[in-house]
Amino acid sequence: MSNTVVLRRIGDLPLSAVPPFNFKYTVFKPSHFPTPLEHFDEEDHCLYRTYRLNQDTIVGLTLKDLRIHGGGDGILAEVNANKRLDPADLSQVKEHLTWAFGLKEDVTQFYAAAGNDEPIASCIQRLNGMRISCFESLFEILNISSLLQNTTVKRSEQMMRNMLGAFGRRVSLRGRHFYVFYTPSDIATSSEVALRELKVGYRAKFLMAIAEHFAATCGFEDQLRTLAFDEAKKRLMAIRGIGPYSARIALFQFLRRPNEINFDSWKRKIFSQVFYGNETASIAAVEEEAQRRWGAWAGYAGLYVIEDLFLQHPEMQYWRKRETA
DNA sequence: AGCCAGGACGGAT
DNA sequence: ATCCGTCCTGGC
Numbered sequence: 001m002s003n004t005v006v007l008r009r010i011g012d013l014p015l016s017a018v019p020p021f022n023f024k025y026t027v028f029k030p031s032h033f034p035t036p037l038e039h040f041d042e043e044d045h046c047l048y049r050t051y052r053l054n055q056d057t058i059v060g061l062t063l064k065d066l067r068i069h070g071g072g073d074g075i076l077a078e079v080n081a082n083k084r085l086d087p088a089d090l091s092q093v094k095e096h097l098t099w100a101f102g103l104k105e106d107v108t109q110f111y112a113a114a115g116n117d118e119p120i121a122s123c124i125q126r127l128n129g130m131r132i133s134c135f136e137s138l139f140e141i142l143n144i145s146s147l148l149q150n151t152t153v154k155r156s157e158q159m160m161r162n163m164l165g166a167f168g169r170r171v172s173l174r175g176r177h178f179y180v181f182y183t184p185s186d187i188a189t190s191s192e193v194a195l196r197e198l199k200v201g202y203r204a205k206f207l208m209a210i211a212e213h214f215a216a217t218c219g220f221e222d223q224l225r226t227l228a229f230d231e232a233k234k235r236l237m238a239i240r241g242i243g244p245y246s247a248r249i250a251l252f253q254f255l256r257r258p259n260e261i262n263f264d265s266w267k268r269k270i271f272s273q274v275f276y277g278n279e280t281a282s283i284a285a286v287e288e289e290a291q292r293r294w295g296a297w298a299g300y301a302g303l304y305v306i307e308d309l310f311l312q313h314p315e316m317q318y319w320r321k322r323e324t325a
Numbered sequence: 326a327g328c329c330a331g332g333a334c335g336g337a338t
Numbered sequence: 339a340t341c342c343g344t345c346c347t348g349g350c
């Protein structure tokens with residue numbers, strides 16, 4: 001296809017991680033709905049992922065377990081791109097991966113603080129070395145959290161597919177087709193009416209507001225990293241369409257704040273079950289119990305509980321059911 | 326066919 | 339500060 005950007009092999013980047021490191025469940029989260037931005041190949045044990053380095057530099061990565069390739073704990077990133085990359089570009093890719101997958105984080109601090117609590121202890125056995133993963137930019141994660149608002153995951157997945165199909169760019173990475181995320185100006189120069197045709201409903205005006213904010217505000221993402229928790233949250237919530245729920249997704253995922261745990265109606269039920277054996281506890285009650293048990297590591301503990309649940313109950317991944325008769 | 330679930334917002338209290 | 343109606347779509 002003529003409008004498909006073909007990515008060609010540039011070279012390899014070996015990235016080491018602080019042990020213990022769980023390659024698979026750091027780069028691939030069982031609870032995340034699938035998007036055409038990435039694919040985890042179970043046979044090759046490898047993640048394919050697209051990445052927009054800047055406005056017109058498109059990168060495609062295949063991430064492999066460095067351990068299998070003789071390099072100890074970490075990731076071997078095979079870099080593909082639509083143009084030549086200079087050393088500064090490559091170090092930007094390296095920096096991004098290091099942050100996105102928390103390669104320098106020491107998860108044993110979390111294990112020491114919360115690892116004696118059941119059910120965390122058994123989650124750690126199965127997910128030992130897993131980190132928070134957030135490959136997305138701040139703009140991208142705010143788009144995703146907006147699509148998660150007020151609907152089911154199945155609809156969020158459909159909306160994401162529609163948005164990428166309309167505004168993302170098609171890329172070919174080692175014989176497979178993906179999309180790379182759209183930019184703020186791709187949306188800002190479109191229209192609310194065009195967005196509504198993609199079945200995003202009343203979120204169209206929110207997605208437009210987010211895109212306009214990023215198109216108009218230089219350096220917002222880097223600025224946010226430097227702020228204290230409350231201030232960062234305030235700045236996020238100042239964006240129209242971003243409320244407490246979406247702001248906290250960004251704080252946990254993008255800013256990697258290990259204490260941030262976020263309860264929507266679905267997670268409320270899960271944690272009510274974990275804490276009390278029934279589904280009746282309020283969001284306030286599960287929030288308080290999570291803080292009491294796990295304190296500064298509540299976010300990380302919540303991540304381990306959720307990913308372990310999906311790992312043990314693959315039927316929760318409704319999107320896999322399409323294959324069954 | 327009508328009603329409900331699901332966050333954010335804005336207006337009312 | 340808290341409550342409530344509205345936004346939109348798909349599922350029941």
